[in-house]
Amino acid sequence: MTTRTIHPILIVEDCPEDHEAMTRSLREAGLANPIFVCDDGDSALNYLYRRGKFAAPESAPRPGLILLDLTLPATDGREVLREIKSDPELKGIPVVVMTSSFDLRDVEDCYLAGANSYVTKPVDLDGLVQAVKRLKEFWFGIVVLPRAN
Helix, strand or coil: CCCCCCCCEEEECCCHHHHHHHHHHHHHCCCCCCEEEECCHHHHHHHHHCCHHHCCHHHCCCCCEEEECCCCCCCCHHHHHHHHHHCCCCCCCCEEEEECCCCHHHHHHHHHHCCCEEEECCCCHHHHHHHHHHHHHHHHHHCCCCCCC
16 A cells, blocks of 8 residues: 655635635645645746745745646746746646636647646636545546655
8 A cells, every 4th residue: 555645736826716715625625735825927936946935945845736727917827837847847747727718729728838637617616616626536536646856
């Protein structure tokens, strides 16, 4: 029997209600992983590259999974995804795009850029809670994540 590592989760979401609902849903589903939140693309990249207020490694542990919104202020989620997947140190981190965009060009572009999955966020809170619980079951119940660096 193998033991699972408790991987931190990085939520990159500019809507406080959405990241609060995601965090609450993960907790209600029994996930004990540390959760970190960045509310724009620039702070997400600073977190991942450990710059500025995230310079100390303990303030920015390497996430085992990133939940990434596409529509972000400053650097948008598409650019954050491209940056992550083009960096040898970061590209192994699974990225789940969670967005309200139904645009098939976004879907295709995200997969071509290296997204590990693309989830359209439900518009209602109950739907979001259910989607996040399913993500938790898949990414932390079935999938074996890579070791954090």
